[in-house]
Amino acid sequence: MEREASLRSILDTEGLFRFASETDREAVASALRDAYDAAWETIAPFYVRAVHRMLGDIRAAAANGATLASVGRDGENCRMIVLAFEPGLDIIEIPINRSVVRSALADLKRHHGRTFPELDAMLGTMAWKAPSDEEIADAARNLTTLLRRRGLPVDEPEPRQDVILLDNGMRGTARAALKQMYWPTARGTLVRGLYLFRTAAYFDPHPHADRGYLFDLDAAGSDGGKNLLVLPDDPDLEGLTFRANDALVVIEVLTSGPKLTPDRIDAQGHPVQGWFRDHPLTKGVNPVHRSARYTDPRVQEGVLRAVREAIGNHARSVALRERRGADVQELLRPGHERMVRNTRDWIAGNLDAMHPGLRELVSTYCWRTARWGMNVKLADAVEAAGLSAETARTVWTEFDELRDDTAREAFIERLAGSPRES
Numbered sequence: 001m002e003r004e005a006s007l008r009s010i011l012d013t014e015g016l017f018r019f020a021s022e023t024d025r026e027a028v029a030s031a032l033r034d035a036y037d038a039a040w041e042t043i044a045p046f047y048v049r050a051v052h053r054m055l056g057d058i059r060a061a062a063a064n065g066a067t068l069a070s071v072g073r074d075g076e077n078c079r080m081i082v083l084a085f086e087p088g089l090d091i092i093e094i095p096i097n098r099s100v101v102r103s104a105l106a107d108l109k110r111h112h113g114r115t116f117p118e119l120d121a122m123l124g125t126m127a128w129k130a131p132s133d134e135e136i137a138d139a140a141r142n143l144t145t146l147l148r149r150r151g152l153p154v155d156e157p158e159p160r161q162d163v164i165l166l167d168n169g170m171r172g173t174a175r176a177a178l179k180q181m182y183w184p185t186a187r188g189t190l191v192r193g194l195y196l197f198r199t200a201a202y203f204d205p206h207p208h209a210d211r212g213y214l215f216d217l218d219a220a221g222s223d224g225g226k227n228l229l230v231l232p233d234d235p236d237l238e239g240l241t242f243r244a245n246d247a248l249v250v251i252e253v254l255t256s257g258p259k260l261t262p263d264r265i266d267a268q269g270h271p272v273q274g275w276f277r278d279h280p281l282t283k284g285v286n287p288v289h290r291s292a293r294y295t296d297p298r299v300q301e302g303v304l305r306a307v308r309e310a311i312g313n314h315a316r317s318v319a320l321r322e323r324r325g326a327d328v329q330e331l332l333r334p335g336h337e338r339m340v341r342n343t344r345d346w347i348a349g350n351l352d353a354m355h356p357g358l359r360e361l362v363s364t365y366c367w368r369t370a371r372w373g374m375n376v377k378l379a380d381a382v383e384a385a386g387l388s389a390e391t392a393r394t395v396w397t398e399f400d401e402l403r404d405d406t407a408r409e410a411f412i413e414r415l416a417g418s419p420r421e422s
Helices: 002-011 022-052 055-063 072-085 098-112 117-123 139-150 171-183 245-254 297-324 328-348 356-365 369-385 389-400 405-415
Strands: 067-071 091-094 163-167 191-199 209-219
Touching: 002 022, 002 297, 022 072, 022 209, 022 245, 022 297, 022 328, 022 356, 055 067, 055 163, 055 191, 067 072, 072 091, 072 163, 072 297, 091 139, 091 369, 098 139, 098 171, 117 171, 139 171, 163 171, 163 405, 171 191, 171 328, 245 328, 245 356, 245 369, 297 356, 328 356, 369 389, 369 405, 389 405
Parallel strands: 067 091, 067 163, 163 191, 191 209
Antiparallel strands: none
């Protein structure tokens, strides 16, 4: 019943779908239903089980008067799950991302004479892209406006209440930056982060301010918070798998919700972010592997809505069972382990072993880190060559059959140097 109500709501979302016939509507409904079911059986129990582990610390923080805030699109999922178990909590939504924080820091340095030596040491170990002049302009003021409007105590240099950030993780950059920008002289653990995953960064000025609930690794044990390009061992299927970049792509891409990450914050303190319906699929995925029924950007947005609905409905269902005496961690263990195994199979190339619905989703929307750059180059070359759909598919199929990066690069160069198809 909840599934069908959620699907009807998605199909009737204002401005999303335009159906020429009832047959077309049912085709999309069938695709969304399969996406919902795949998420219900894999992603949802994994996510809910992880956030459920935070609840004890969240309840304690709330009882002590802390300000609770979810960060970004990942944080929205955490917030939704927490509220399923504790509907009376007040959790602020902060729609920011790494780029917004980076631009605000650059603005404070360039235009306001601020310095952040401790933060610079921490962030200097990471690959932060330098923001443009346009991105920097008024970025700090606009971020402050957003945070003030949302209810964070940005005008109090020594707030009495803790600020608790909920997010997927990983290294605490948002937590560290907000602390240094707004409360540099306050106690070190004023701002804390509760995450699914945590790998601490080198030179974090407050390394004990964060906690991860699926894994929690210090800087020495995680090489300063670096993600892995290879699949790590995960003998108990607890979640160490998600130290791998390709695993993080799966969880973050499929649970991001219907909006794109914000481009910036405007002068009124509102995030400037578009909808997936208005943007083509990423070029980083080989189109040969994509499912035809999932490639329309509007269907992609519908899928991302369906995944989020599955997570929320799953959390509410489990919360009800907990109130009746169920052990949530044991109840969700099979689904949690199913998600970890499926993610490992995806990375290892054992596609036949995967949940068929999840396999279809990741094959359509998720890229492999090692192939991203070459896939984008080939997509650009195909576009520049003006190839027909049939010819382009042949090109991508031939490319997919290559097993050597040198051969792949040569293949792309040959296509880029060929005359445009008339």
